[in-house]
Amino acid sequence: MPLITPIEQGRPDQYKQTLVNFLAGDRNYMKPDLAHGVIEMAHGSGGRAMAELIDQLFLKHFDNRWLQQKQDHATLQTEAGRLAMSTDSHVVSPLFFPGGDIGSLSIYGTVNDVAMSGAQPLYLSAGFVLEEGFPLADLSRIVQSMAAAAREAGVVVVTGDTKVVEKGKADGVYINTTGIGFIPETLELSPTRICPGDKILINGPIGNHGVAILSRRENLAFESDIRSDLQPLNHLVAAMTEAVPGIHFLRDPTRGGVAASLNELAHQGGFAMSLEEAALKIDDSVRAVVELLGLDPLYIANEGKLLAFCAPEDADRLLQVMQAHPQGRNTTVIGEVQVGQAGVVSLNTRFGGKRLVDWRYSDPLPRIC
């Protein structure tokens, strides 16, 4: 069954203009207009609009070597070794969804970002922006969920902050978490180590998180047994890096899904990537929903998945270790890095065809994390 190309979900006018500019050969067509433009939902998606905004605004003014690495964490040299630091503001809507809530998401989201550096996450901060009128019973449930998630991941919330804004100036609660942990000396995970020939692995089926959120959206609630794949990945990463310390790179394909993560890496590294549709697992229930709605699971967010890049000779061992771990039982090798046109990600379909997995301006589901 072929993966279905989705309907473009961004603003029609923006999309049309983007397309017109693209067809006219304008290479700046995705750059934000900093003088006259405004923030669009696309700037918070995992797509190219966000990447361009970060490049043109944040990297430009905060110009430093840590941000230039364009990772979801910074690696900081200290006398005690390399410290990984990562931050995430969580604005998921709705706050409670099948398989989790904003509380567990805010812990695992940052735990996973820190873990992608190879570090064991140790300490987290938590900053709350609360909306006036938000029920304390809901807040209590969220805080308890955070505490349980922190225990599960083996991290401690050591410092925090609470702000309140007037009713109508937020959406219940937003939670920022920032995490730190030390990276073992033996590891050197970096996008610069990805090279042609590398195998690409993922620890299970894709799209569950985004579709679980979608199933509870006010304007499109539907009955299903789909649960978010939300889970901490640090224990899995520890098993992987212990068995295969030479692993090249890890990334969790959250906003924008597998497609956005791979496109960004292929674009930055100047190589091509090829995926095998037959190796990409998608749960039947997820497949049913995405086909109905015309969504492409490659662009849908995950919250308990990681993409691993390793040398071909390490792939079997890594696959074995991942499959032996509770968080990696359904791991498959989904593709490889190739010499080829820089930034091009393609998919070999089940029927012997080939299609482009392009880097979209936006992703179809806003506020999934």
Place this chain on the structure above:
Amino acid sequence: MPLITPIEQGRPDQYKQTLVNFLAGDRNYMKPDLAHGVIEMAHGSGGRAMAELIDQLFLKHFDNRWLQQKQDHATLQTEAGRLAMSTDSHVVSPLFFPGGDIGSLSIYGTVNDVAMSGAQPLYLSAGFVLEEGFPLADLSRIVQSMAAAAREAGVVVVTGDTKVVEKGKADGVYINTTGIGFIPETLELSPTRICPGDKILINGPIGNHGVAILSRRENLAFESDIRSDLQPLNHLVAAMTEAVPGIHFLRDPTRGGVAASLNELAHQGGFAMSLEEAALKIDDSVRAVVELLGLDPLYIANEGKLLAFCAPEDADRLLQVMQAHPQGRNTTVIGEVQVGQAGVVSLNTRFGGKRLVDWRYSDPLPRIC
């Protein structure tokens, strides 16, 4: 001129109930009702409502020794020494105000929280929650302000995150910053070191930040030359701790002002504190506004001030060093810690009177940081 006792600015019904319960001798009168209550603006103020919410909810569920210290930062033991970590979500309204904006505030706010541990802040993360439709030109101005503030404080923004919410679900932009730095081995700043006899110093006049924000509020804009006292305090702290390494404790009196900071410390430590009105500096322009509006500057937020506690024999040297520093020229000794009724902060007026500086449920100005 005596300091004027302010009108209670919280919700009248809540205040009345609080008062009724207080008069009835109910010691739980300020505890949040976690089953049926809702978030009030007071829960984000620096007053007692926030302290109670933190106690009853966050400390209870995240139960750990770092949070139990009830500081604005956590001190984490690492192989490279003690790491200080602090987080703040900034929701100031309006975004631009005399003397600063949400960008510089988000940098200095966290720099100062880290500095209060005695650490030199090194690295910051920045998490943005952006509202759809927010002008990119304003965002650009804010990011440039952050970059300039980071340079001034000598810190680097090493990692970040960008989220977007629908129009009407935020208020332009909220910024979380989380900062880290290492604490010099020679220092041991802790509220547990405050003891009767300690002198209390502050590095200048109070109330400027809150009144500067107030002067630009939509419902109460007025012309004045009052500017926020927003400034980085880490350079001043470095000079202070080098000259007087035995200093007991530092705190920046932000939300809730000097009154909330001192009440919380007196309450936790079980001692009394006495202030001298004649030693408390208040700019004439600030005094004119607070008298007109019936506000008490002791409860108004500062963003460039610190309270220092030291042994009486260190006070002269500390005063000298602070007054010699650009950020401490107007330092005065404003009072002392005393054996007395636990948690009682009092003020000796210019006219030889004495009044209670109580721990209020809320502070009068929401969203000042």
